[in-house]
Amino acid sequence: MSIEHLPSASEPPRxxxxxxxVGAARFLEGLVQVVEPARVTAxxxxxxxxxxYGLFVSPDVDIVLYTMAGLVDPDQGWGVRGDSFxxxxxxxxxxxxxxxxxxxxxxxxxxxxxxxxxxxxxxxEVAETLRRHLGVEVSILPMSDQPVRTQVRTHDGWLAFQDYxxxxxxxxxxxxxxxxxxxxxxPGPAVVDAIERADIVVVCPSNxxxxxxxxxxxxxxxxxxxxxxxxxxxxxxxxxxxxxKGPADRxxxxxxxxxxxxxxxxxxxxxxxxxxxxxxxxxLRGRVQELGVRVVVADTIMRDAAxxxxxxxxxxxxxxxx
Amino acid sequence: MSIEHLPSASEPPRxxxxxxxVGAARFLEGLVQVVEPARVTAxxxxxxxxxxYGLFVSPDVDIVLYTMAGLVDPDQGWGVRGDSFxxxxxxxxxxxxxxxxxxxxxxxxxxxxxxxxxxxxxxxEVAETLRRHLGVEVSILPMSDQPVRTQVRTHDGWLAFQDYxxxxxxxxxxxxxxxxxxxxxxPGPAVVDAIERADIVVVCPSNxxxxxxxxxxxxxxxxxxxxxxxxxxxxxxxxxxxxxKGPADRxxxxxxxxxxxxxxxxxxxxxxxxxxxxxxxxxLRGRVQELGVRVVVADTIMRDAAxxxxxxxxxxxxxxxx
Numbered sequence: 001m002s003i004e005h006l007p008s009a010s011e012p013p014r015x016x017x018x019x020x021x022v023g024a025a026r027f028l029e030g031l032v033q034v035v036e037p038a039r040v041t042a043x044x045x046x047x048x049x050x051x052x053y054g055l056f057v058s059p060d061v062d063i064v065l066y067t068m069a070g071l072v073d074p075d076q077g078w079g080v081r082g083d084s085f086x087x088x089x090x091x092x093x094x095x096x097x098x099x100x101x102x103x104x105x106x107x108x109x110x111x112x113x114x115x116x117x118x119x120x121x122x123x124x125e126v127a128e129t130l131r132r133h134l135g136v137e138v139s140i141l142p143m144s145d146q147p148v149r150t151q152v153r154t155h156d157g158w159l160a161f162q163d164y165x166x167x168x169x170x171x172x173x174x175x176x177x178x179x180x181x182x183x184x185x186x187p188g189p190a191v192v193d194a195i196e197r198a199d200i201v202v203v204c205p206s207n208x209x210x211x212x213x214x215x216x217x218x219x220x221x222x223x224x225x226x227x228x229x230x231x232x233x234x235x236x237x238x239x240x241x242x243x244x245k246g247p248a249d250r251x252x253x254x255x256x257x258x259x260x261x262x263x264x265x266x267x268x269x270x271x272x273x274x275x276x277x278x279x280x281x282x283x284l285r286g287r288v289q290e291l292g293v294r295v296v297v298a299d300t301i302m303r304d305a306a307x308x309x310x311x312x313x314x315x316x317x318x319x320x321x322x
Numbered sequence: 323m324s325i326e327h328l329p330s331a332s333e334p335p336r337x338x339x340x341x342x343x344v345g346a347a348r349f350l351e352g353l354v355q356v357v358e359p360a361r362v363t364a365x366x367x368x369x370x371x372x373x374x375y376g377l378f379v380s381p382d383v384d385i386v387l388y389t390m391a392g393l394v395d396p397d398q399g400w401g402v403r404g405d406s407f408x409x410x411x412x413x414x415x416x417x418x419x420x421x422x423x424x425x426x427x428x429x430x431x432x433x434x435x436x437x438x439x440x441x442x443x444x445x446x447e448v449a450e451t452l453r454r455h456l457g458v459e460v461s462i463l464p465m466s467d468q469p470v471r472t473q474v475r476t477h478d479g480w481l482a483f484q485d486y487x488x489x490x491x492x493x494x495x496x497x498x499x500x501x502x503x504x505x506x507x508x509p510g511p512a513v514v515d516a517i518e519r520a521d522i523v524v525v526c527p528s529n530x531x532x533x534x535x536x537x538x539x540x541x542x543x544x545x546x547x548x549x550x551x552x553x554x555x556x557x558x559x560x561x562x563x564x565x566x567k568g569p570a571d572r573x574x575x576x577x578x579x580x581x582x583x584x585x586x587x588x589x590x591x592x593x594x595x596x597x598x599x600x601x602x603x604x605x606l607r608g609r610v611q612e613l614g615v616r617v618v619v620a621d622t623i624m625r626d627a628a629x630x631x632x633x634x635x636x637x638x639x640x641x642x643x644x
Contacts, residue, residue: 054437084408090430094455104426108412111433115376133416 013321016041016198020211021048021060022077022245023237024204025067028138030308031202032068034316037137041194043221045206046123046142047150047179047214050162052100053091055110056117059162060211061127061142062109069134071105077245080105099167124188141194143215146185150210151178161210170247174254177209179217187220195224200319203234205300207248208267209255225271231319233274235300235311236261240280244301260284265293274318276300276311294318334358335643338520341366342533343382344399344567345559346526347389350460352630353524354390356638359459363516365543367528368445368464369472369501369536372484374422375413377432378439381484382533383449383464384431391456393427399567402427421489446510463516465537468507472532473500483532492569496576499531501539509542517546522641525556527622529570530589531577547593553641555596557622557633558583562602566623582606587615596640598622598633616640 015035017028019042031040045060059078066072066080073079083103092098102110109130116126123142131140150161154172164172195201206212216222225232241259243249249259257263261277265288268275275293277284278300285295298314299307316322337357339350341364353362367382381400388394388402395401405425414420424432431452438448445464453462472483476494486494517523528534538544547554563581565571571581579585583599587610590597597615599606600622607617620636621629638644 053433054440055433080412084406084426086406086426087409087430087433090402090427091434094430094434094452096434104406104408104429105412107426107429107433108409108416111375111377111409111429112413112416112418118376130416 012036012039013199013316014039014041014194014197015316016043016194016201018201018203018206018212018215019044019060019064020204020206021045021063024060024206024211025063025072025077026302026308027202027204027235027312028064029067029305030302030310030312031315032138033305033309034312034322037068040137041139041141041190041198043141043143043188043191043194043215044127045211045214046144047148047210048161048165049147049149050100050160052102052110053096054114055102055107056114057100057102057110058113058123058127058142061123061140062106064138064140065109065127065130065134065136068131068136068138068140071134079103097167100162124190139190139194141188141191143191143221144185144188144218147181148185148214148218149180150214151180152210153177165247170250174247174251177213177251177255179214182214182217183219185218187218187224192220192224195221195228198228199230200316200321201225201228201232202315203232203268203272205235205237205244207237207243207246207251208264209248209251213267222271228271231273232268232271233276233315233318234264234268234272235276235315236264236278236281238264238281239278239300262287262291265291269293276315276318334361335521335638336361336363336516336519337638338363338365338516338523340523340525340528340534340537341382341386342526342528343367343370343385346382346528346533347385347394347399348624348630349524349526349557349634350386351389351627352624352632352634353637354460355627355631356634356644359390362459363461363463363512363520365463365465365510365513365516365537366449367533367536368466369470369532370483370487371469371471372422372482374424374432375418376436377424377429378436379422379424379432380435380445380449380464383445383452383462384428386460386462387431387449387452387456387458390453390458390460390462393456401425422484446512461512461516463510463513465513465543466507466510466540469503470507470536470540471502472536473502474532475499487569492572496569496573499535499573499577501536504536504539505541507540509540509546514542514546517543517550520550521552522638522643523547523550523552523554524637525554525590525594527557527559527566529559529565529568529573530586531570531573535589544593550593553595554590554593555598555637555640556586556590556594557637558586558597558599558603560586560603561600561622584609584613587613591615598637598640
């Protein structure tokens, strides 16, 4: 890195966050309390993208977008707060499946995204347009402009991610995971540059397989992380042997990974400098360190704005940034 | 016509109704009280069709659809009763124009129509699919499967119909009308056959220029009406020198037509057998008859279910069908 990109008193740190959905968005809520939002770039998983009724839906991008815009439903962590479902009800009258709960305000996003896409806008351009209209200062970069579709193998065969995750409520045993289209995918136009220029890359507490794993599988992204000289810091999404939300623990077990902060460190060890793990997992410190990863113990349960900010602060501090 | 298509006691009459928007839909509400709905075919104007945010909207088809499904907003005569506008509000946040008031339930129709269309369904196939899902027994035939776009010339130049009608609230003087695409348009696949087989064709009390006029301009439809031997009956939309709803009177005046039942009879005289005109216009009877059109005087103001049914009954009676 050239000297002008080193953080200084006059230049606040640049932060890149690798982000899946809800866990990442909650971490970002803390991050923007302790860093200028305009200096934060979220590189977001698009493997969960899906099409409903011909509308393009990008769930993780929208979770980050709505959260940063202050619009997100705080209980679910996705969708728009107080949204109604009148269009969806009517789509049901037209015989359409309605298990993917698209609210009326949320549908506007998908209508507009689809409209822009059909006019030739890339996912990166769409995300940028949505962000600006909603007054979001954090940069939102889809991991790739090429379509990547996460698929999950179960005892019933390969399923599209949303079929597994939403329609079947993540109830199946996960035997394998693949990212259709990943070979042809390239990092979004600003992604590698953002990773190279960031003072810290934070791997958010997201699913290591189908959120972060998808981002890492885009050819060029993992390499860019490995080549960094400044810190990459992950926050473990596994606390006390389980996830706070979502099926990451069962997926990790299904794929033979250790369901612990150690399993997270193993998944990221080739580029990871620091792992922030929960106080409950203090006893795993030695095993993580043996993998060549520095450990910071913190309260990682994001209960409210204060604990979110505190976790973000600890994470930046591991890189000497606070 | 072959003998088996003549009405008989065992076979209820087949009725074709040429339909624009609100006035036609209200007439149809009466018609289905006095004729089996499954024997009614509405041939509907599509010149008002427009695209908003990449969604295909077919206002007159939807007015007929919603009215026949019992879903229509009874005060406006269009849109879904009690609809909300949350998606539209959100589209406004994305900088989109929101003067065309698409409700949330209504949007579902346009989302589904667009989805079917992009999969290759024709407007006729879409209308049929929508009708079936909403349990509508009346056949709804778009006048043509080819795109026709009504445009209105004002002192500010040519305007798309919805720009003139909704955005600018029909406030401009209308200097001319054209139907872009009309030369390449063909009648919808079942339209001419329906007209040929109908025991009566009713020209609904719709705008004679931009609703009925558009249908009549589709090559082949006017000719099919002229070739009928069984009656064509129109209900005058002009009562006492003005329209009940909409800008037909000002448009007719702008184009140099007489704004009266006589003007209506003149517009349709080449195929019209009977004109039903309002009691207020009883004095015009002689002038209409001079055009070779038989006159029936009735209460044509559709105030409620009873007056709608009565008007439909009178209309059928003119053809000896009730």
